[in-house]
Amino acid sequence: MVRFDSTEDPGANITVTKEEFNLFHNIDRQLFTRLVVGLRRDTSESTHVISFIMWLERKCKDFKIVTNLLTWPDNLLNDLADEAKLALRCVESPQYPFTHDKFLPLIHNVTRGTISLLYLYENRMEVIPGVTKLLNDVSLRCFTDIIQHVQYENARNAMISNVAYMQQQQQPPPPPLSQMMYYAPSATAATNPSPHWVAGSSSSSLIGTSQDEFNEEFKEIVMKMQLRSTAFANEMREVPPADDGTIFMTFSKGYPISEAEIRDFFARFS
Numbered sequence: 001m002v003r004f005d006s007t008e009d010p011g012a013n014i015t016v017t018k019e020e021f022n023l024f025h026n027i028d029r030q031l032f033t034r035l036v037v038g039l040r041r042d043t044s045e046s047t048h049v050i051s052f053i054m055w056l057e058r059k060c061k062d063f064k065i066v067t068n069l070l071t072w073p074d075n076l077l078n079d080l081a082d083e084a085k086l087a088l089r090c091v092e093s094p095q096y097p098f099t100h101d102k103f104l105p106l107i108h109n110v111t112r113g114t115i116s117l118l119y120l121y122e123n124r125m126e127v128i129p130g131v132t133k134l135l136n137d138v139s140l141r142c143f144t145d146i147i148q149h150v151q152y153e154n155a156r157n158a159m160i161s162n163v164a165y166m167q168q169q170q171q172p173p174p175p176p177l178s179q180m181m182y183y184a185p186s187a188t189a190a191t192n193p194s195p196h197w198v199a200g201s202s203s204s205s206l207i208g209t210s211q212d213e214f215n216e217e218f219k220e221i222v223m224k225m226q227l228r229s230t231a232f233a234n235e236m237r238e239v240p241p242a243d244d245g246t247i248f249m250t251f252s253k254g255y256p257i258s259e260a261e262i263r264d265f266f267a268r269f270s
């Protein structure tokens with residue numbers, strides 16, 4: 001149960017339920033929801049903004065201001081909230097922060113030209129207690145569930161973002177080269193000659209060969225290549241230097257050749 005004093009009869013105490021209180025301020029709740037959910041504005045700041053707008057309604061005796069604001073597009077409503085925030089900051093300042101009467105076009109529009117920033121500052125002793133009373137008696141009471149919902153969603157989204165960030169930071173390193181698969185033409189190689197790199201897979205059949213069979217064949221091929229490389233290296237190491245070479249020659253009987261002729265023969269090719 002919620003108890004509040006009737007504004008029409010300060011001496012009368014009226015008892016209403018929480019649901020009835022929220023229903024009575026349904027228009028105010030809709031505008032507040034647009035600020036904090038639709039426009040994602042700060043909840044604490046928005047409670048002051050709505051309280052200030054409700055004060056403008058009472059001051060101008062125009063109780064359709066909030067209702068009319070619900071028809072405004074988001075960009076104008078956001079700009080009006082900025083003007084209200086500036087006005088509240090101004091009335092709380094010990095000195096007027098501007099050298100002239102700063103024009104607030106949207107507040108000027110909704111109040112039909114009766115309220116300006118300089119007027120608010122000069123009447124701050126009326127504005128501050130009036131807005132504070134609406135803040136305590138209305139805003140902090142009928143916006144509680146909306147504020148809790150927004151805070152819950154903000155905390156939930158922050159937690160999801162943090163978890164996603166941590167998962168990104170803990171991504172496993174790429175598999176070593178030995179675990180990567182092979183280069184093979186795909187089934188569409190005839191029409192698309194581009195290569196397809198097939199990564200490690202739990203599939204039991206890749207190009208007609210199982211994973212385990214392929215790994216064994218791959219290891220065997222690598223081993224043979226290593227053996228051939230080693231044999232070739234040994235053969236290269238066994239080749240004697242050019243100066244240490246030996247040649248064996250045979251000559252036909254009946255045709256003797258002198259040493260000088262042999263030396264002359266090889267001298268032609270040196």
